[in-house]
Each structure stands twice: as C-alpha cells, then as structure tokens.
Amino acid sequence: MITPSYVRTMARYNSEMNRRVYSGAARLSDEQRRADRGLFWKSLHGTLNHLMWGDRQWMSRFDGWPANTVPNTASPTLFEDFDELRAERIKADARIEDLAGRVDQAWLDADLVWWSGSAKSEMRRPKGPLMVHFFNHQTHHRGQVHAALTACGVDPGDTDLFLVVPPEA
DSSP states (O other): OOOHHHHHHHHHHHHHHHHHHHHHHHTSOHHHHHSOOSBTTBSHHHHHHHHHHHHHHHHHHHHOOOOOSSOGGGGGGSOSOHHHHHHHHHHHHHHHHHHHHHOOHHHHHSEEEEEETTTTEEEEEEHHHHHHHHHHHHHHHHHHHHHHHHHTTOOOOOOOHHHHSOOOO
16 A cells, blocks of 8 residues: 555655766766666657656646646657756655645546547556656656766765655654
C-alpha cells in the first residue's frame, strides 16, 4: 500500500539525489554533459532534461502544473542551458515536496483521469500506483546519470535510500 509517508520520503529522496547528480554534472564541461554516453536519452544533459520533462508532465496531472509544450521525443532539448535547467530542477523539487506534504490517503486512493500520449487514449488509474511510477521513473533515469557521472570520474555519492534520507520525525 502506498501511504502519504511513502510519498513524502520519496519526494525528499528525489530532491537530495537531484542535488547530488546536478552537483556532479556541474563539475563537467558543457561538452562533457552533452556527449553521447550511450544512455537512452544519449547524453547527461538530454537525460536530465527528460527527467524534468517527465516530472512536469506528471505534475501537470497531479497538481495542475502547466503541461509540457514539447513532445516526449523532444524532451532532451527542454532546456538548452544547464544552469537554467538546474535552477528549474531546484524549483520543481521544492514543488514536488510541497505536493507530497499535502497528499493524504484519500488523494492516493482516488483515480486520476488523463490523456496519455504514449497510449493514445484516455487513462484512469488510482493515484497511489501512479506516484510509485513517478518516483520510479526518476530513480531509473537518475541511475543512468549516476553511472555516466561515475564513468566520467565524478562520484555523486551514495544512492541508498536509507543512507540518503533520514526517517520522518
């Protein structure tokens, strides 16, 4: 069962891991961040952009954020400038944590209805499992970024949840 506590913990984990990978990525040159590293979205820059795109897309459904104006296929180009992308990431993470603080069990149990460009149809699913997908998507692609940073000689630090996020008080 997905609980509000789970959502708050994962939002805090998401924020901290983003701080770590962006700090690591900032130690590389723009050319290094944009190099094709064999990731699904090719480069570190492209993958970080895709993560922002995905977060914006889901948060437009969960919390009324503006929807993306570019399709998923163009998500690696969402932000041209790394510093602008990093600033938007910080703002987005704060807003995700804000939503997490407002989520209750009734919200998690309620259905979300949305148009899925991937499925090309209207979808209806309980929000709880969709929140799991939301955080799992972040962890999946951030893992790719972490591996690419490590291959570049940059150590973004631990990724283990229990080492990164202390339990809620």
